[in-house]
Amino acid sequence: MPPRRHRPGLAWQTALATTAVAAVAVLLAGAVSFPLIRGAAESQARATLGRQAEILAGAPGLLSPANRRIDRIFTQQNIQVVVLTAAGRETGVAAGVLTEADRTALSADQPVSRVTRLGGNRVLVEGRALEAGGGVVLVQRESVVGGVAASGSRRILVALLIGLAGAAVAGVVLARRLARPLQRAAAAAHRLAVGERAVRLTPAGPAEVADVAEALNSLAGALQTSEGRQREFLLSVSHELRTPLTAVQGFAEALADGVTTADEVAPTAAVILAESGRLERLVTDLLDLARLGADDFRIDLDEVDLTEVLRAAGTVWAARCADEGVSFTLETPSAPLPVVTDPTRLRQIIDGLAENALRVTPAGSPIVLAARADGGDAVVEVCDGGPGLTEDDCRVAFERSALYDRYRGVRRVGTGVGLALVAGLVARLGGTALADRAAEGGARFTVRLRRTPLAPVTPAPAPPRAGIH
């Protein structure tokens, strides 16, 4: 397992983020609600002061200097009483607070309600007219409002802090829930990395996190399949290598031990030569297949006449087919069919397909090798009268070992490398390969190459795709 870097975890970061968001919300709520609370407290204080002024105005007897109780009540509340007599004289500690506008309002039987400054302090002023003329005015320091607002704000602040704590706890719980399936996915990935393949996860959590679990499950499945294929492939390749090797070894030992008679030397050498040729072909195919994706894979482009390439191949395959009693037909256009391609690689492709066809086509059945122009493309076809391929076979035909695995023990097979190599080479030549059914009753393999100008050849082609392109 790679050393774990010390980065803050998702749970921690999510908890931090939710708490930060909640803190911002608390700050905003505070910033909005504190002025509102203060405004509400001020209008409440003014309304109360106004009501008290109304009571005094309605019962002027309460204002008599002999009524000390009233005086005490107002003093306790920090309220100063100013009386404006009908003659326009002001009495009281806060005398002088009234403006000309206040006097006019009171003499017109209008209430006075305002906030002003008195002796360096902000004060609330509420005045009501007396029936007998003049008025009574109550003056109260605004600091009373501050006290009420502060106690309201304190309560709001406590509520906000409780909300913040709740949000932080909820954030931690949520973050843990989010992080747990991801932690499980990471652990599963580490187990995959050390070679465990039976790892499967139950998708859980939000859709995206469940997707990660499903992706890991399919990755584990794909790894299992591909490693299984790899094992099968190695087994089949080593088997294929061992057969000619055993023959070469056996005959060489016979030669070395002097068991082989003089007459048998030449046929023995011929067998050794043929078997080592098979070995060489197999090793070359394997090397080509392994190097297909590498930058140094050689493609020598040249302008070639496809008709000519097919005629040359046709001569060889006509003879091979004749040996097996298979009827061979070559169909080429009468005019040259110029293509910019690598003729050696193209021949390798044709030979691979023809070899396959000949291996499965019974004596008396046909093999057709054809070339034709099709719009901007040049097309090569290898058709046979063999057992053919199913639709599903055609879809996977160019995947390494796919058909080989299906037909080993059922049909004659080679090593399962050929079609993957064909598809890889065709891709490197900028073309496409397709497998389907032939009119002759067997399989048809079609290679489509672009005629001049050739598309740029990509150094690393996509892996061979399914049969239908």
Ligand SMILES: Nc1ncnc2c1ncn2[C@@H]1O[C@H](COP(=O)(O)OP(=O)(O)OP(=O)(O)O)[C@@H](O)[C@H]1O
């Ligand atoms: N024309 C065909 N008709 C029917 N089956 C075919 C045909 N061509 C290929 N196949 C099937 O596909 C399998 C894979 O072919 P492929 O060329 O990849 O490998 P191979 O011929 O078995 O071995 P190699 O080409 O490496 O010698 C073959 O074993 C055969 O069963």
Ligand SMILES: [Mg+2]
């Ligand atoms: Mg083959």
